[in-house]
Amino acid sequence: xxxxxxxxxxxxxxxxxxxxxxxxxxxxxxxxxxxxxxxxxxxxxxxxxxxxxxxxxxxxxxxxxxxxxxxxxxxxxxxxxxxxxxxxxxxxxxxxxxxxxxxxxxxxxxxxxxxxxxxxxxxxxxxxxxxxxxxxxxxxxxxxxxxxxxxxxxxxxxxxxxxxxxxxxxxxxxxxxxxxxxxxxxxxxxxxxxxxxxxxxxxxxxxxxxxxxxxxxxxxxxxxxxxxxxxxxxxxxxxxxxxxxxxxxxxxxxxxxxxxxxxxxxxxxxxxxxxxxxxxxxxxxxxxxxxxxxxxxxxxxxxxxxxxxxxxxxxxxxxxxxxxxxxxxxxxxxxxxxxxxxxxxxxxxxxxxxxxxxxxxxxxxxxxxxxxxxxxxxxxxxxxxxxxxxxxxxxxxxxxxxxxxxxxxxxxxxxxxxxxxxxxxxxxxxxxxxxxxxxxxxxxxxxxxxxxxxxxxxxxxxxxxxxxxxxxxxxxxxxxxxxxxxxxxxxxxxxxxxxxxxxxxxxxxxxxxxxxxxxxxxxxxxxxxxxxxx
DNA sequence: CTGGGGAGGGGGCCC
DNA sequence: CGGGCCCCCTCCCCA
Numbered sequence: 076x077x078x079x080x081x082x083x084x085x086x087x088x089x090x091x092x093x094x095x096x097x098x099x100x101x102x103x104x105x106x107x108x109x110x111x112x113x114x115x116x117x118x119x120x121x122x123x124x125x126x127x128x129x130x131x132x133x134x135x136x137x138x139x140x141x142x143x144x145x146x147x148x149x150x151x152x153x154x155x156x157x158x159x160x161x162x163x164x165x166x167x168x169x170x171x172x173x174x175x176x177x178x179x180x181x182x183x184x185x186x187x188x189x190x191x192x193x194x195x196x197x198x199x200x201x202x203x204x205x206x207x208x209x210x211x212x213x214x215x216x217x218x219x220x221x222x223x224x225x226x227x228x229x230x231x232x233x234x235x236x237x238x239x240x241x242x243x244x245x246x247x248x249x250x251x252x253x254x255x256x257x258x259x260x261x262x263x264x265x266x267x268x269x270x271x272x273x274x275x276x277x278x279x280x281x282x283x284x285x286x287x288x289x290x291x292x293x294x295x296x297x298x299x300x301x302x303x304x305x306x307x308x309x310x311x312x313x314x315x316x317x318x319x320x321x322x323x324x325x326x327x328x329x330x331x332x333x334x335x336x337x338x339x340x341x342x343x344x345x346x347x348x349x350x351x352x353x354x355x356x357x358x359x360x361x362x363x364x365x366x367x368x369x370x371x372x373x374x375x376x377x378x379x380x381x382x383x384x385x386x387x388x389x390x391x392x393x394x395x396x397x398x399x400x401x402x403x404x405x406x407x408x409x410x411x412x413x414x415x416x417x418x419x420x421x422x423x424x425x426x427x428x429x430x431x432x433x434x435x436x437x438x439x440x441x442x443x444x445x446x447x448x449x450x451x452x453x454x455x456x457x458x459x460x461x462x463x464x465x466x467x468x469x470x471x472x473x474x475x476x477x478x479x480x481x482x483x484x485x486x487x488x489x490x491x492x493x494x495x496x497x498x499x500x501x502x503x504x505x506x507x508x509x510x511x512x513x514x515x516x517x518x519x520x521x522x523x524x525x526x527x528x529x530x531x532x533x534x535x536x537x538x539x540x541x542x543x544x545x546x547x548x549x550x551x552x553x554x555x556x557x558x559x560x561x562x563x564x565x566x567x568x569x570x571x572x573x574x575x576x577x578x579x580x581x582x583x584x585x586x587x588x589x590x591x592x593x594x595x596x597x598x599x600x601x602x603x604x605x606x607x608x609x
Numbered sequence: 610c611t612g613g614g615g616a617g618g619g620g621g622c623c624c
Numbered sequence: 625c626g627g628g629c630c631c632c633c634t635c636c637c638c639a
Contacts, residue, residue, distance in 0.1 A: 568628055
């Protein structure tokens with residue numbers, strides 16, 4: 076009996092030792108993996124910080140250069156512009172309001188976007204509920220321009236088909252967010268939030284909008300890890316902080332295998348307990364939202380104020396801007412082309428475009444806004460969505476192109492030539508333009524902004540002319556006819572190409588085999604296929 | 610059937 | 625706003 080007891084005791088002790096060993100092994104494995112993970116995170120953070128610093132330095136340099144070039148009228152213009160922007164918001168026909176709760180915004184920041192960027196959903200609700208009421212006049216006024224009848228709920232119920240956002244919406248959006256987000260939809264009444272016919276889908280739409288504005292990722296936690304695929308983050312915001320913050324919810328024991336809960340998000344150490352507290356997850360995400368907001372503000376500040384006069388110089392343009400903006404009705408095309416939004420929710424689309432145009436007209440202000448940038452990206456991604464990492468690409472463009480463009484600029488190649496002393500520079504590539512509208516249009520190349528939408532399909536275009544040209548696809552208008560044959564073409568350049576069929580002109584010769592082609596594209600294809608090694 | 614070339618058509622973008 | 629160019633995709637023809 077005694078032997079039996081001793082045997083059992085020994086077995087128990089052995090079991091304990093084995094268990095401890097197993098636990099230790101597991102801990103070691105987890106720790107190793109975690110160390111790798113942390114290392115990667117740290118590296119990414121360092122890279123991000125470095126990129127941010129680089130961006131700020133570049134912007135600082137650029138702004139200084141510009142301020143030196145255009146300092147005399149700068150402050151005045153800024154003030155004038157600011158006043159104008161306020162007028163648009165408060166008394167004008169804009170339905171876009173500055174978030175009241177966005178207390179990080181400053182008066183000297185001309186951005187007046189309520190896209191919810193950098194705010195949590197709750198913030199958006201409060202903001203839009205309050206400010207939309209205050210700006211209700213503007214909403215009604217604008218609606219009366221092109222539409223009749225109540226728009227918000229009406230448009231929601233009409234369920235406009237084919238809105239570019241529909242295809243992108245995530246049907247898995249959680250229900251608990253519905254109520255609040257619905258309120259956002261109904262209050263804000265923007266087109267990108269009023270595209271669906273059902274209540275639940277309304278929330279999805281708003282969720283989509285929020286996702287694309289980089290403000291709220293909670294509805295789709297999967298995006299947190301792969302957010303770049305569908306939701307370009309704010310410039311300067313990362314998903315890494317999400318991970319860190321989420322780690323707070325993990326029962327950690329620290330490097331010393333202690334039992335203390337790791338509350339310092341920067342030091343998520345050995346996590347023996349791999350289970351994540353779902354209830355805490357939103358905390359991490361919420362925090363991420365805040366971080367995102369912080370990054371947004373940081374980025375924004377780097378472009379605008381940050382308490383630096385030189386930074387303000389970045390916003391400052393020249394008198395031409397103000398004159399242009401004030402004299403040219405920025406909504407002309409929109410007012411005239413309200414029908415462009417017929418395929419969508421008209422009133423809201425109109426508002427949306429209206430707003431877009433209004434701020435885009437205010438060059439060097441809204442066009443410099445990361446909010447603006449990513450809202451434009453939003454619209455693009457919903458319609459054609461060509462780039463899953465567009466945000467990153469864009470951000471990289473910001474970082475890289477400035478060097479390149481500055482080199483051009485310093486070499487005299489940054490502008491299109493000419494001797495004008497007032498130029499408007501693209502914030503992405505530093506290319507100079509003689510008038511703000513041109514720069515504005517050009518910047519859509521970088522931002523992906525496509526404010527012109529087709530009523531027949533859902534193509535969107537950066538330029539009104541492109542839309543006009545595209546609409547011939549639907550109308551079948553072919554005004555250009557070949558004098559040699561009966562072929563007709565919708566475009567002159569196509570006719571020109573076609574004429575080579577008759578003339579036999581083959582100006583493009585392969586340098587390798589001498590074969591000649593009528594168009595460069597054939598030569599290129601030929602060379603790729605037959606001389607690809609060259 | 611396959612691959613190369615020709616042609617049409619559309620979007621992007623600059624001038 | 626139009627002209628123009630580039631690029632791409634697609635279809636067709638033919639060797």
